[in-house]
Amino acid sequence: MQNSTASAPVGRARWARLIPVAIIVYIISFMDRTNIGFGFGGIQKDLGVGAAAAGLAGGIFFIGYLFLQIPGGHLAEHWSAKKFVGIMIIIWGIFAVLTGLVQSYWQLLAVRFLLGVSEGGIWPAILVLISHWFPARERARAYGFWIMNIAIASIITAPLSGWILTFADWRWLFIIEGAFPFIIAAPLWWWLAADWPSEASWVSEEERNYIESALAEERRNAPQQVSGYKQALRSGVVWQLVLVYFLIQIGFYGLNLWLPTVVKELSQRGYGTVGLLTAIPYIVAMIGLWLNGWAADKTGRYSLHVFIAMLIAAVTLVASVAVGKGAIGVSIALLSLAMGGALAYDGPFWASASAAMPAAVAGGAMGLINALGNLGGFVGPYLGGYLQDQSGGSFVSTASVLAGALLLAGIVMLTVKVRRQQVEARAKAPQEAGSS
Numbered sequence: 001m002q003n004s005t006a007s008a009p010v011g012r013a014r015w016a017r018l019i020p021v022a023i024i025v026y027i028i029s030f031m032d033r034t035n036i037g038f039g040f041g042g043i044q045k046d047l048g049v050g051a052a053a054a055g056l057a058g059g060i061f062f063i064g065y066l067f068l069q070i071p072g073g074h075l076a077e078h079w080s081a082k083k084f085v086g087i088m089i090i091i092w093g094i095f096a097v098l099t100g101l102v103q104s105y106w107q108l109l110a111v112r113f114l115l116g117v118s119e120g121g122i123w124p125a126i127l128v129l130i131s132h133w134f135p136a137r138e139r140a141r142a143y144g145f146w147i148m149n150i151a152i153a154s155i156i157t158a159p160l161s162g163w164i165l166t167f168a169d170w171r172w173l174f175i176i177e178g179a180f181p182f183i184i185a186a187p188l189w190w191w192l193a194a195d196w197p198s199e200a201s202w203v204s205e206e207e208r209n210y211i212e213s214a215l216a217e218e219r220r221n222a223p224q225q226v227s228g229y230k231q232a233l234r235s236g237v238v239w240q241l242v243l244v245y246f247l248i249q250i251g252f253y254g255l256n257l258w259l260p261t262v263v264k265e266l267s268q269r270g271y272g273t274v275g276l277l278t279a280i281p282y283i284v285a286m287i288g289l290w291l292n293g294w295a296a297d298k299t300g301r302y303s304l305h306v307f308i309a310m311l312i313a314a315v316t317l318v319a320s321v322a323v324g325k326g327a328i329g330v331s332i333a334l335l336s337l338a339m340g341g342a343l344a345y346d347g348p349f350w351a352s353a354s355a356a357m358p359a360a361v362a363g364g365a366m367g368l369i370n371a372l373g374n375l376g377g378f379v380g381p382y383l384g385g386y387l388q389d390q391s392g393g394s395f396v397s398t399a400s401v402l403a404g405a406l407l408l409a410g411i412v413m414l415t416v417k418v419r420r421q422q423v424e425a426r427a428k429a430p431q432e433a434g435s436s
Contacts, residue, residue, distance in 0.1 A: 011207025055385025064116025072121020093181030100174030162275015245373025254380030293347030310410030313341025
């Protein structure tokens with residue numbers, strides 16, 4: 001008998017309202033964690049610290065970020081994603097504003113750590129919320145659409161932060177952008193977000209019935225084995241992917257947080273111009289995200305496409321610094337390719353993660369990969385600052401080490417063998433069970 005939920009999807013409200021508000025919330029979240037890259041110069045001068053200490057302040061966020069990764073997903077599933085995220089928006093906004101009010105370096109570390117704790121559960125909670133609104137056949141596109149928030153956030157953060165620093169100092173940068181959770185994110189989230197289609201007045205009855213019937217069928221056909229972290233911890237593939245993700249985050253966040261400093265050094269321009277120039281690499285990254293994801297789906301060789309992205313990022317990052325100040329246009333173009341590669345891995349990587357292990361442990365394993373791998377976001381910024389201190393402010397050694405981390409991530413990824421047939425088999429299994 002024909003599967004009743006196999007008909008064409010109906011309604012677009014979940015795409016037009018839920019995904020955009022989730023993107024907006026995470027854009028502001030990402031802005032408040034990475035705008036410190038524009039404050040490094042002022043922090044070093046006013047708090048009397050070196051580049052390594054400034055990098056530690058940027059990276060300590062990711063130690064705090066670890067704490068609510070798993071509890072956030074659990075509360076979203078068993079209590080309310082809407083309420084949990086809504087509360088955490090307010091709490092993270094408080095710490096974002098407090099970042100601009102600190103009077104000592106140790107206060108800065110404490111506030112950045114607590115900012116990480118308050119933002120840590122939002123990513124898994126929104127993943128859970130999306131799973132309540134999008135059947136499996138739409139979920140990859142929904143996640144992909146939402147994950148573009150990282151590139152969009154960086155495109156917005158760079159020129160906005162640069163513009164603010166043309167008339168204010170680093171403290172006002174944090175205070176002004178720290179107000180966005182209160183005046184933008186929280187009102188939109190409480191207005192538009194809903195845990196389930198049945199709780200949203202803006203969803204048509206036809207669309208609500210489509211979503212609920214599709215999700216009910218998936219639950220009926222789901223494997224009975226319960227996923228858990230014990231199974232994930234025993235998987236060699238999981239630990240390969242943790243290592244890959246950890247190395248990628250070292251390279252990405254090391255580049256992301258120090259990029260404004262590098263561009264300022266190369267261009268010798270003011271922060272307004274630096275902000276505009278820093279946005280260019282993220283525009284390229286959005287194109288890279290789409291092209292690499294599309295190509296990976298065509299070939300099914302996900303590990304190879306992660307490696308290619310890392311290779312491009314590593315080579316162009318080193319080349320951008322080697323070119324130096326003499327050719328700023330070439331340097332920015334190479335930095336753009338580096339950032340494009342450093343983000344273009346995303347789709348193929350998570351496709352690999354979902355297909356390289358049994359379905360029953362995939363959810364727990366991906367939570368573990370995200371939680372432990374993001375610790376690389378602590379190592380990257382600190383390492384970048386430390387190497388600059390040791391080299392007298394030069395970014396050459398920093399770029400070489402960050403590029404080495406990205407390249408090593410790509411090489412390790414080649415040991416994770418995932419083919420498109422595995423993904424297709426996983427996708428078809430529920431449909432075949434429902435139509436049998």
